[in-house]
Amino acid sequence: MALLEVNELAVTFNTPKGPVYAVSDVSFAVDKGQALGIVGESGSGKSVTVKSLMGLLPRTAKIDGSAQYEDVDVFNMSKDRRKHFYGVDIAMVFQNPMTSLNPVKRIGEQLMEGMRFHRGLSRDAAKSRAIELLDLVRIPDPTKRLSQYPHELSGGMRQRVVIAMALANDPALLIADEPTTALDVTVQRDILDLLDSLRRELDMALILITHDLGVVRDRTDSIAVMYGGRVMETATTEEVFADTEHPYTQALQRAIPDMSMPRGTRLDPIPGSPPDLAITPVSCPFAPRCTFATDECRTSIPPLSAVPGSETHRYACFHPQGLVAAASTVGGEA
Amino acid sequence: MVGVGTRSLRPEDAEALIRVENLVMEFPGPRGAVLQAVSDVSFDVLEGETLGIVGESGCGKSTTAKAVIQMPRPTSGSVVYRDADLTSMDKETLRSKRTDLQMIFQDPISALNPRRSVWDIISEGVEIWGTHGAWTDARLVELIESVGIDPQYKDRKPFQFSGGQCQRISIARALALDPRVLICDEPVSALDVSVQAQILNLLDDLKTEHDLTMLFISHDLAVVRNVSDRVMVMYLGRVAEVGDADSIFDNPIHPYTQALLAAIPGSGVVDDGSLSGELPSPLDPPTGCRFHTRCAYATEVCTTTVPEFEQFGPDHWVACHNPQGTPVTL
Numbered sequence: 058m059a060l061l062e063v064n065e066l067a068v069t070f071n072t073p074k075g076p077v078y079a080v081s082d083v084s085f086a087v088d089k090g091q092a093l094g095i096v097g098e099s100g101s102g103k104s105v106t107v108k109s110l111m112g113l114l115p116r117t118a119k120i121d122g123s124a125q126y127e128d129v130d131v132f133n134m135s136k137d138r139r140k141h142f143y144g145v146d147i148a149m150v151f152q153n154p155m156t157s158l159n160p161v162k163r164i165g166e167q168l169m170e171g172m173r174f175h176r177g178l179s180r181d182a183a184k185s186r187a188i189e190l191l192d193l194v195r196i197p198d199p200t201k202r203l204s205q206y207p208h209e210l211s212g213g214m215r216q217r218v219v220i221a222m223a224l225a226n227d228p229a230l231l232i233a234d235e236p237t238t239a240l241d242v243t244v245q246r247d248i249l250d251l252l253d254s255l256r257r258e259l260d261m262a263l264i265l266i267t268h269d270l271g272v273v274r275d276r277t278d279s280i281a282v283m284y285g286g287r288v289m290e291t292a293t294t295e296e297v298f299a300d301t302e303h304p305y306t307q308a309l310q311r312a313i314p315d316m317s318m319p320r321g322t323r324l325d326p327i328p329g330s331p332p333d334l335a336i337t338p339v340s341c342p343f344a345p346r347c348t349f350a351t352d353e354c355r356t357s358i359p360p361l362s363a364v365p366g367s368e369t370h371r372y373a374c375f376h377p378q379g380l381v382a383a384a385s386t387v388g389g390e391a
Numbered sequence: 392m393v394g395v396g397t398r399s400l401r402p403e404d405a406e407a408l409i410r411v412e413n414l415v416m417e418f419p420g421p422r423g424a425v426l427q428a429v430s431d432v433s434f435d436v437l438e439g440e441t442l443g444i445v446g447e448s449g450c451g452k453s454t455t456a457k458a459v460i461q462m463p464r465p466t467s468g469s470v471v472y473r474d475a476d477l478t479s480m481d482k483e484t485l486r487s488k489r490t491d492l493q494m495i496f497q498d499p500i501s502a503l504n505p506r507r508s509v510w511d512i513i514s515e516g517v518e519i520w521g522t523h524g525a526w527t528d529a530r531l532v533e534l535i536e537s538v539g540i541d542p543q544y545k546d547r548k549p550f551q552f553s554g555g556q557c558q559r560i561s562i563a564r565a566l567a568l569d570p571r572v573l574i575c576d577e578p579v580s581a582l583d584v585s586v587q588a589q590i591l592n593l594l595d596d597l598k599t600e601h602d603l604t605m606l607f608i609s610h611d612l613a614v615v616r617n618v619s620d621r622v623m624v625m626y627l628g629r630v631a632e633v634g635d636a637d638s639i640f641d642n643p644i645h646p647y648t649q650a651l652l653a654a655i656p657g658s659g660v661v662d663d664g665s666l667s668g669e670l671p672s673p674l675d676p677p678t679g680c681r682f683h684t685r686c687a688y689a690t691e692v693c694t695t696t697v698p699e700f701e702q703f704g705p706d707h708w709v710a711c712h713n714p715q716g717t718p719v720t721l
Contacts, residue, residue, distance in 0.1 A: 098583040211669055212448075241447040242610055243654045243666045268584055312588040314617040316655055320636050322617060323595070326588035330553045346585075 059086035060262050061110075061147075061230060066122035068105050068114065068286075077334045079105040080286045083122075084361075087230065092256060092263040094273030094294070096309075097283035100331045103266050106283075107232050111149050112139070126230070145175050148223035152235040154215035158207040164191075164218055165203030171225045190221040193258075194251060213244035217251070224255065230262040237272070249276060270309055274298065279369065282306045285332040285342025288361065292370035302364060302372040302379040305343045341374070349376040394431025395710035398700040399633050407435035407471075408604050409459060409572065414468035416454050416628075420674045427673050428454045430628040431468070436572075436621075441598070441605040443619030443636065445612060445651070449670055450625040452608045456574050459606065460492045461485060472572075490520055493565035497577035499557035503549040509535070509560055510545040516568045531567065537600070538563040539593060555586035559593065566601060573598075574606045579614060591617060612655055616640050621706070624648045627681040628673060629697075634707035644709040644716040646686050680712060688713040 068080040080102040087093045097103040108114050110124055110131055124131035126146060134142060143149075151157045159167055168190060169183040178186065184203070191199035194217040207215055216236060223231055233252060237245040253276045256263045267273055273280055274294065281291040282303065290303040301307045311325040329346040341347070344354040353375050364370040364381055376382070397412060416429035429451040436442045444452040458465045461477050470477045472492065477485060496502045503512055514531055532542045538559040540552075549557055558578065565573060575594065579587040591614065598605060609615050615622060616636060623633040624645065632645040643649045650666040668685040671677055677684050683693035692712050700708040701718045709716075 098585055214669070242612070243447060243651065246654045309584060312585055314588075314591070314611075314613040316613050316616060316640070316652075318613075318617060320616060320619065321595070324588035324592055324617070326592055327585035328589070330555065331583065331585070 058088075060089045060091075060127065062086045062125045063106075063110070064123045064125075066106065066109065066120070066124065068102070068109050069119045069121075070115075071117050071119065072335075075335060076337075078286055078336075078338055079118075079334055080109070081338055083281075083283070083286075083288050085281050085288070085291060087262045087264060089229065090256070090260045090262055091279070092253075092265060092277040094277035094280045095264060095266045095283060096268065096270055096273060096280060098268055098331060100285070100334065101283040102286035103283050104234055105286075107149070107234060107264060107266060111143060111147065111232065141175055144171055144223075144228070145226045146228060147230045147232065148226070148228040150216075150219050150223050150231065150233040150236050153239045154212060154219045155207065157219045158215060160207055162206075163203065164205050164207065164210075168203070168218070168222055168225065171222060175226050186225070187221075190224060191218070193224065193255070194218070194221045196221070211244075212240050213247060216240060216244075216248055220248075220251065220255070224259070224261075227259070228261065230264070231256070232264045232266070234266045235268070236265075238268075252276075269313075270306075271313070282309070286334060286338070287342055287358075287373060288371075289343065289374070290370075290372045291361075292364075292367070296364075296367060296370045300364070300370070300379040302370070302377040302381055303374050304347050304349050304376065304378055307378055308346075349378070351375070394433070395630055395697065396699040397433040398702070399630070399708035400433055400435050401437070405435075405437060408438045408440075408473065409436040409606075410469075410471040411435065411455075411459065412469045412471075414455065414458055414470065415466045416451070416458055417466045424674045427628050427676055429458065429465075430676070432625070432628070432630055433468075434623055434630070434633060436604055436606065438571075438604055439602060440620045441607055441618055443615035443622045444606065444608045444625060445610065445615050445622060446625035447610065447651075447670060449627070449673060451628040451673075452625050453576050455625070456494075456576060456606050456608055459572075459574065460489055460494060487520075490516070490568040491570050492572045492574065493568060493570035494574040494576065495558070495561045495565050495578050498581050499554055499561050500549060502561050503557055503564075505549055508546045508548055509540070509552075512549075512560060513545075513564050513567050516564065520568060534563050534566060537597070538566075539589075553586075555582055555589060558582060558590055562590075562593065562597065566597065569601070570603070572604045572606070574608075576608045577610070578607075580609065580611065587614070594618070612640075612652065624651065627671065627676055629681055630710060631682065632707075632709045632711075633700075634704065638704045638707040642704075642707075642716065644703050644707070644714045645682075645711050646688050646713070646715060647682050649715060680710075686713075688715070 064084050066080055066083040070077040070079055083106055095103045109120050120132055165187055168187040172178050172183045172186055188199045191202055196202055196217050237248050277294050279293045280297045282289045284305050289305045308327045312327055327346050332342045341354045341359050344350040359373045359375050361371045361373050412433045414429055414432045418426040420426040432455055446452050459470055535542045540559050579590050607618050619636045622636045622639050624631045626647050631647045632639055643652055666685055671684055679695045680693045680698050683689040698710045698712045700710050703709050703716050703718055
């Protein structure tokens with residue numbers, strides 16, 4: 058059974074200029090101990106999706122659909138359950154570690170705060186747990202770190218502290234929203250490897266949000282590609298890379314320069330700009346930038362269709378480009 | 392100041408457009424300490440060439456590029472543009488010279504004045520330097536079109552454009568003065584992946600069209616590989632490896648370059664785990680080779696002596712006591 062199941066999630070912001078449809082009809086599930094990658098550019102709705110799950114959206118946001126975490130209805134839980142839900146059942150790591158940490162409080166205090174609140178640990182017990190956590194996220198000299206302030210640590214170390222804080226109450230699901238975007242490439246890999254090994258060690262589920270398909274490739278079990286607030290393609294990680302059905306997923310792969318390309322290789326950009334979410338969605342959001350778009354794409358929203366023979370691979374497109382297209386051509390000839 | 396030397400510079404008769412020698416940039420730190428941002432860096436860029444500068448944050452790559460346009464003036468060393476040394480030039484002459492050297496920045500939205508229209512932003516330089524080029528309004532409109540902005544939007548303000556469009560506007564502003572050199576400081580890092588490729592292709596087109604020489608700074612090695620003829624790898628204010636881009640990316644010699652490449656998925660370079668440590672502080676950089684505290688191959692000599700450039704190919708220079716390859720004599 059899925060640990061978290063999101064069904065037909067829609068988030069609309071009411072702004073003075075009218076509604077903005079940030080997320081529409083998004084469904085996905087994460088199993089216990091599994092890693093899901095949500096891939097998308099800015100404006101794709103990936104962050105709004107997880108913020109809705111974490112109860113972090115402003116009051117102007119209207120949330121429809123459901124999210125079921127074990128026996129908890131995430132959007133309709135009691136105040137008391139809520140108090141001990143976030144940080145205990147689901148925890149989150151944000152993009153910029155400096156803004157996640159309080160600059161005027163010592164690392165130790167910040168680490169201990171959550172455990173003392175949720176578990177009622179004594180100061181000493183919390184302190185030894187804090188040392189244990191810093192050790193778990195491979196921070197050298199953890200005892201010394203407890204009395205340091207965030208500015209005394211490097212960006213990579215700060216992000217490790219933030220991860221340690223998130224792990225303090227043994228969450229069953231960790232959501233990491235672009236956890237390495239603000240960091241150097243070398244540190245990026247260390248943090249991603251750390252998240253990956255922690256997930257295995259602690260048998261924790263992970264939702265990794267990123268704009269980079271390369272990041273999720275080796276580190277997730279399944280992927281959901283989002284664009285314009287909708288899921289474009291979802292499948293196991295293996296399936297997405299072996300058989301990319303959606304033109305957007307394909308374009309995303311081709312637009313990124315690759316170390317194996319010789320210098321001066323012309324890139325294959327996606328023309329145009331990301332969609333305007335203030336318009337009522339009546340068409341495929343990618344249609345204006347898609348080379349395969351037809352009138353059908355501009356007048357109706359493609360539903361999520363299953364790739365024949367797969368229980369996990371789905372795509373929202375009238376003109377799939379992978380094996381589905383190949384199979385239908387062969388079928389036509391026969 | 393002992394550095395890695397100037398052996399990597401091309402001979403005088405190669406007629407470098409920019410020739411930087413023994414550049415040092417120091418800033419006052421807390422309690423009398425000196426922040427050594429750039430320590431004795433020498434490089435040259437030939438006309439029409441693109442030099443990619445890579446390294447982790449804090450390695451001095453942006454400071455080096457800014458030193459070329461004397462923003463701020465370097466602590467010591469020389470920056471020769473054509474035949475003129477910019478470091479010893481008086482303020483007014485430098486100001487007029489700078490029209491030749493233009494810059495585009497990482498965050499395109501904060502690089503543009505939010506209260507001014509696109510037209511004002513792009514034409515301001517031409518208004519000031521009026522006689523510099525034969526710019527007319529019609530040519531400016533052409534320029535706006537050539538960067539992919541519809542000229543009918545020229546009276547709009549930056550907030551009415553997306554990040555990618557703002558970067559196009561910054562590029563047009565830089566090109567309005569007919570520069571010879573374009574310095575790009577992480578020009579695509581803040582952009583969405585789908586837009587990055589558009590800007591990289593645009594820069595490639597404009598480079599040919601305007602005969603530009605480029606300094607291209609980025610932490611993204613795949614992007615640098617795509618655009619650069621030559622590459623300079625920096626670590627903590629010094630050059631580790633410099634030379635032909637293919638030679639360096641296909642056959643990295645310096646342990647730092649190898650570690651940097653190994654950090655990228657799909658690069659094919661095997662990681663020896665040497666980069667696990669922390670970047671030391673530029674307020675108190677390690678003695679000898681500055682990379683020795685994080686290097687898997689470090690020996691006694693690395694802690695005491697600064698390595699000098701040795702040659703590993705026709706255009707491939709490495710400053711390392713324990714290079715992962717065999718030097719050549721040409």
